[in-house]
Amino acid sequence: MASFLHPLASRRLFLQGAALAGTSLVLGRQALAAGEAAYTVSPWQGAVPPLQAVDTQGKTWRLDGLKGRAVLLNFWASWCEPCRAEMPTLQQVADLYGSDKLLVLAINFKEHPARAIQFAASTGLSLPILLDPQGQAARAWGIKVFPSTVLVDRQGWPRQRVQGEVDWTGAAAAQWLEALLKQ
Known part of the structure; x- marks a missing residue:
C-alpha cells in the first residue's frame, strides 16, 4: 500500500x-x-565497498588497483561551501606527499561533468576528479554529509571517515595522515 x-x-x-x-x-x-573542529572523525566500520569511477579525463579508477599507497576519497560538490573551502588544503596535502605515497581522489557528487571541470579550472585544482553523476559511489560508501573523506590505508582498507570541513594542512589531519601512511 x-x-x-x-x-x-x-x-x-x-x-x-x-x-x-x-x-x-x-x-x-x-x-x-x-x-x-567543524568535523567528526570515526573509525570505518563494515565491509569495503567497491569503487569504480571515471574521472574528467575519461580514466577509470578502481580502489583495488591503488594498493601500495594511501588514498583519501573526498566526496564533494561545488554547491557545498565547506567542500569548496577545504579543497585547497587537500590539493596542498596531495602536492606535499606526492601521488606515489598519498593519492587524493576528489569524487564529485551528482553534478554535470562540465560543472566539476569548471570548478577545478577556476580554482587551479589538479587532483583527479572522479564523477559520481547518480550518487552511486556516495551511497555505497555511506556518504550523507558533504564534504566527507574516507582514509584508506596502503593495503586498500578504509580506516577512518571524516565528516565535515577539515584543514588538511593542520595538526589533526597531519596525525591522521602519518598514522595512515604507517599502516
Whole structure:
C-alpha cells in the first residue's frame, strides 16, 4: 500500500530540512571561527565497498588497483561551501606527499561533468576528479554529509571517515595522515 504526503506536508518537510542544513552550516562556520573542529572523525566500520569511477579525463579508477599507497576519497560538490573551502588544503596535502605515497581522489557528487571541470579550472585544482553523476559511489560508501573523506590505508582498507570541513594542512589531519601512511 503506497502512502502519499500532502503537497504542503512535503514542502514543510523540505523547508525544515533546509533550515536544519543552514543552521548546521552556520554552526560549523561559528565553530571554525572559534577555533573548534567543524568535523567528526570515526573509525570505518563494515565491509569495503567497491569503487569504480571515471574521472574528467575519461580514466577509470578502481580502489583495488591503488594498493601500495594511501588514498583519501573526498566526496564533494561545488554547491557545498565547506567542500569548496577545504579543497585547497587537500590539493596542498596531495602536492606535499606526492601521488606515489598519498593519492587524493576528489569524487564529485551528482553534478554535470562540465560543472566539476569548471570548478577545478577556476580554482587551479589538479587532483583527479572522479564523477559520481547518480550518487552511486556516495551511497555505497555511506556518504550523507558533504564534504566527507574516507582514509584508506596502503593495503586498500578504509580506516577512518571524516565528516565535515577539515584543514588538511593542520595538526589533526597531519596525525591522521602519518598514522595512515604507517599502516
